[in-house]
Amino acid sequence: MNALVIAALLLVLLTFSYQVGWSRSRKLAGNKSQHLHSRPIYHGVLAALFAVLPAMVIIGIWALFSEQVTNSFIVAQLPPETAQLSQMQLQAAIARVKAIASGYGVVGEPSATEVVAAQVFASYQQISFLAVLAAAAAIGAGGLFWAQRRIGPRLRARTEVEIFVRIALMACSAVAIVTTLGIVLSLLSDALRFFSFINPLDFFFGTTWNPRFQSAGTGSAGEYGLLPLLWGTVMISIIAMLVAVPIGLMSAIYLSQYADERVRNVVKPIIEVLAGIPTIVYGFFALVTVGPFFAAAGDAVGIDINATSALTAGVVMGIMIIPFISSLSDDIIAQVPRAMRDGSLGLGATQSETIRNVLLPAALPGIVGAVLLAVSRAIGETMIVVLAAGNSPVLRFNPAEPTSTVTVSIVNQLTGDADFTSPQSLVAFALGLTLFAMTLLLNVMALYIVRKFREQYE
């Protein structure tokens, strides 16, 4: 109801002020002696901006603070001992008054003070709402009055509107910066709070990961050694690259150098389907199909392979990254000048010799960049490892055994009830910061290498 009234007010203000600006500029323009700078539509828009923006500011301020003001008003109406009640009881008392005032009523007989408070509150509600509405309308009208007085031959309405649009566009593009700032600041501040509990040296160079939960009752904070997680992350990424790079690169080479147009048009989109599948689906695939398959295969040849292990997670992650590698290397190979290829073929080299000795060395920097980008994806990947890596944060070097990663531990530490005060949940931010720094470094390196590579052939 209230929202509807406010929306109606703003809408009325908008159309009315637009109309005023438009018709007034039209009237002036009709007077032949005067030449307006802008067309009437811009005068209308400018007037509407002048009227609606201040009104929205008023209503915004009210929306931010009305809740607190209202509650303290109700408490002031109730007997003084109410203010001493606990937070929960206070909320309940306020809710009762609100329920009576709304006419819905409460179960049982409300007390006399409550009824009085509710009556006062109901009138307060009406008055405050009307006051805000009136204030918004008045400010809007004031803005409109000012705007329509400015309308004249010298007013550059279009320029002003365009400046406003330009500022709005710029504000939108600043969202990216605000996001990065938000990420860095929130990670940093909470990580620093974590480091007030735990020595950073113990975190970055510790070899035991054992964050005891407080409910365990030992009172001690637990051990937070990053190395087991980091090693798990690195091991899984290496396995993923061992799967993804050969398959991705070879299929890109075959599709771009050997396959004819029709095969290419069919196969390429199918491989790219792999890129669109949500990672949770890969995780489930690893857990239900790939893991048991490896375990059975290991049994058959007499090797002990765990169903959830670094191997399972790594191989499935490799499958996920294949399209990433293949489409990036496809682009890069396509950028190697044709003359180099033709020269090699003309001297009698076979196609594979041309690819191995000319194309690949020329494209190598770009391919390295692509692989670095892929690695940064692999270390940031979460759902596959949550489901398939076995969640066992112990420093082990056998890929057939369960392991854990940085991302898995972030999920484990923050999925419970996060209270942001204990090292158990704050460690997630220290881990996140590590992850962010690692991926940022890889990305910057990769982008730099790829850019250098592009410049080389342009």
Added chain:
Amino acid sequence: MTDTLLSAASPGSRNREQVRKGLRRRHRSEVLFRWAGILSIVAALGFVAILFGMILSKGMPSFWQSTLHLEAYFDPELIEGGPQPQREDSNSDADYQRAYSNWQRAVTLSNWNTVVETAIRAQVPEFEIETGDLLDLVTTAARFQLRDQYFANPDVLGQTMPVSILGSANTDNWLKGTIDRSQPDARQQLAPETRQLADQFLEQGIIRFDFAGHIFTNVDSRSAPASAGLAGAFMGSLYMMMVVIVLAVPIGVASAVYLEEFAPKNRWTDLIEVNINNLAAVPSIVFGLLGAAVFINYFGLPRSAPIVGGLVLTLMTLPTIIIATRSSLRAVPPSLRQAALGLGASRNQTVFHHVLPMTFPGILTATIIGVAQALGETAPLLLIGMSAFIANIPSSPMDSATALPVQIYLWQGNENRNFFEARTSAAIIVLLGLMLMLNAIAIFLRSRLEKRA
């Protein structure tokens, strides 16, 4: 002379021999190389085939679930609470609510299990089986189902009605063979009599495999896995996608337009560009940390709410939309801009009246691709509490909810693995189906719009 001829010929033939040998080797490596390429393509295609084959073969049976078709008698001696109370003028809304909820409580506390039991026993009057074992046959939600049917229509008191009740998850496992039927009794989930009864009902046609529409209409359930559905998760995802579309598209397009058409070449612009490129590569889980620390802890938005999930996914989707919109803006021929500017249009007019409309198909595609990507994202949602068990359909973006990929995550962790492997695959089919649909719409719209333009 003959000597010189011979000596000239013999090194030549030796050379030819060498070249021929070398050629054979080189051709062999050529063939090997080519086969390596073919093999890796076959491997990649094989992975796609295995992945989809596994999901489909596991998930499709889950859409048809064992259902009992029975006649239920709404016995007035079992169902308490009497007739439904009416609102009268004398009592307040609160009083009426209390009377109504008292009636509801009485009805709810009635012995609905006995109603269910009577209905099943009526089919096989002489079959000897204990009550507990008998009720194992149907989902524990059966009693709620009959109760809700009664709430919807209290006039059926004392009448017999045909009802269809879902079999329990264990019954479904037994009849579909997803549990090993040769296992000894001790390792079976159901008593021997229950299994026998299930087989008998299937033969008599009392149990049929009906299309499990409740997967789409029910919410998640822990106590009654057989009737667990995706409706809550679907609504949660829908709200999040709405937030993403409302926020990410205008902001993304606006910043792309600014960067591509207006921004001066300076440090500020460079900073924004570097930022956008980096954001595109930040791991999704870091956005989850941002959401937990800023939106929930700092701004105090509710945990588990789609609005927070939507905001986090918006920030994640922005770079995708910005980059794609910029590339479609770049594809607009400069002659168009020059013509507009030459005719006296301002730069704003040029961009908004002439350039931007040309890029509409590109923006649309970028939006849909971004939304599809956001739809499948799981990790950040775990950190903002969307993995909590929610048994309601959220009615607004501020309510607690879960999302489709998170529901998949929750279901794959369920203890009843035999049943939930299939159910999880079914949920994946729904999710992939939605994403496929979005992509198909994107391709269709793009081809249509581009043809017109």
